[in-house]
Each structure stands twice: as C-alpha cells, then as structure tokens.
Amino acid sequence: MSPAGHGGDRLVRTYVVTGGRDRPSRSHIDHITLITLTALSPHLSRAQLNPEQLDILEALSHSCQSVAELGAVLGQPVSVMRILIADLMEADHVTARQRITDTTDLDRTLLEDVLAGLKRL
Numbered sequence: 001m002s003p004a005g006h007g008g009d010r011l012v013r014t015y016v017v018t019g020g021r022d023r024p025s026r027s028h029i030d031h032i033t034l035i036t037l038t039a040l041s042p043h044l045s046r047a048q049l050n051p052e053q054l055d056i057l058e059a060l061s062h063s064c065q066s067v068a069e070l071g072a073v074l075g076q077p078v079s080v081m082r083i084l085i086a087d088l089m090e091a092d093h094v095t096a097r098q099r100i101t102d103t104t105d106l107d108r109t110l111l112e113d114v115l116a117g118l119k120r121l
Contacts, residue, residue, distance in 0.1 A: 017052050017076070018083045029067060029082045029089075034097040036064035041093045049091075052076065053084050057093060064097065 037060045046054060055074050059065060065073070071081040088094045 014077065014080055017050065018080055029085055029096055031068040031071075031078045032066050034064050034066055035060060035070065035085055035094050036097060037061065038092055038095050044091065044093060046093075049088075049093075050084075052080075053088055053093075056081075056084060056088060060094065 035056075037057065041057065046057070049057075052074065056070055059070055059073050067081050067085060068078055070076075070085075071078045074081070076084075085094060085096070089096065
C-alpha cells in the first residue's frame, strides 16, 4: 500500500490520482459509507486500475471498511477516496452498503457505553 506521504506535492498528486475530477460519479458515497468487494471482483480484470485503486481492493480483501477508514489507511483524502470508489463501483469491483447509523431511535444505553469507553482512553 502507498505510504501517506508518497507522491510529493499533494495538490498535483490528488489531481493526477482522480484524473482531474473533483466530484465522484455517484453522490451517495460519504465518509461513513461501508465499502465491500463484490463477488465478481476477484474474477474481473484489474489491468485498467491505477495503483490507488489496487490499494483499495487490497485493503478490502480483509474486510469491509468505511470510506474514511480506507482514506486513513491509504493516506488519501475522503474526497479522493469517493472518486476512486465510485470508479471501482462502476467497474463492479466494489459495492456500497447503507450507512449503519440511519435510525430514528437513539439507544441511550449504547451512547452511554460509548461515552464510558471514551472516558477510559
């Protein structure tokens, strides 16, 4: 996987990685969207993928991850990750799962457990 500082000038690097695009082709991908490999992914050609997209597939080979987690692991901004992931979705390598935080009911016990865990840090 690419180190976070790899590539020198970050502005040029981001522009090159995204092919000059500043918006993903799919707008429903945000920082907490869970991304997972599709069943087809191992059988699809990866010849047209860039190194960053290959890094994403490698990171996802272990488990599904959120867009923010992938960005942290790969040292890429979330905005770049959204574009790369959208491209991988169009090529059927990955799929997005609904956010697990969509709910109308707040579980007070869960929130208290999270707060207690944060206090222990």
